[in-house]
Amino acid sequence: MTEEFEYQAPAIVFPGQAGHESAYQTAYDLLARRFPKEALELLDPALEDDPTNTGLRSLRAWAYMLRAQLGKAEDELRALVEENPADVWALHALGRVLERQSRLVEALPHLRLAAVMSDDYDHQAAVYRVQHRIAQLADDQLSGEGSDDAE
Structure with a gap:
């Protein structure tokens, strides 16, 4: 019996899908699936717009932890x-x-x-x-x- 491996690609953010809530949800999903680099690519621009957003900053810290950028x-x-x-x-x-x-x-x-x-x-x-x-x-x-x- 062979086991099937299912690859789950990171979520895709389409143009026009903006806003901090969307960035938060997508980055959280990426981090939960162990894609910190991709999460940071979403978080950095969102944090440029709202540098005091605690939720986004917490996710960025989590991404840094996963990347061992301690x-x-x-x-x-x-x-x-x-x-x-x-x-x-x-x-x-x-x-x-x-x-x-x-x-x-x-x-x-x-x-x-x-x-x-x-x-x-x-x-x-x-x-x-x-x-x-x-x-x-x-x-x-x-x-x-x-x-x-x-x-």
């Missing part, structure tokens, strides 16, 4: 969190971006706050994962320091 994602997410400290998605995403850069101590407060605010299992799991990695690194450093003393 510096750009961090900049966007820090700005979003500064503007709205209650934005749970932006807090968690900022923590994840910092975690992916191995900046665990910086990531932990953002992840903790998102977990407390949302009571979401995935957010809580991220906190435990980062806490565990920090503890492991501390143990490794202590083990390494102890072995230096023995020489």
Whole structure:
């Protein structure tokens, strides 16, 4: 029995299909299907018209995260969190971006706050994962320091 593979091409935006709502919906769909480059091609012009649109900026941060453009994602997410400290998605995403850069101590407060605010299992799991990695690194450093003393 052979499995059939169905390729789904990115959504097409036709001339005249304008507006931020359309750009948001299409970019969201593209990102959900893992097409960040194409999403950015829609988001950038829309954000030129409306640079303060939080929804479009959140999608741009998500696209940067998918493309592993972590510096750009961090900049966007820090700005979003500064503007709205209650934005749970932006807090968690900022923590994840910092975690992916191995900046665990910086990531932990953002992840903790998102977990407390949302009571979401995935957010809580991220906190435990980062806490565990920090503890492991501390143990490794202590083990390494102890072995230096023995020489």
